[in-house]
Amino acid sequence: MKKTEFIQAVADKAGLTKTDSKKALDATLEAISELLAKGDSITFIGFGTFSTADRAARTARVPGTNKTIQVPASKAVKFKVGKKLKEAVATKKKSKKK
Secondary structure (H helix, E strand, C coil), X not given: CCHHHHHHHHHHHHXXXXXXXXXXXXXXXXXXXXXXXXXXXXXXXXXXXXXXXXXXXXXXXXXXXXXXXXXXXXXXXXXXXXXXXXXXXXXXXXXXXX
8 A cells, every 4th residue: 555545545534635634644654753763662552662773783794795894883663563453463364366
């Protein structure tokens, strides 16, 4: 699903216009991004938790060669799935591809 399709799905579920749904989604994503950039975590009970983790600098090997490179320290975004979402996904039947 692409962003425009998701915006339409939100509009249909919430009874909003596509324009209002797009504004709400964009504001939500921006707020989440800003909080994560500050190092905060965001928890949506039943859905999951977005957080950040520090990754230490390390030495990595380039596949297919004996060459090694230094990978600098970085921050990564993590998501821990909530119980309700986990259960909802587990109970959905997978459709067969033809």
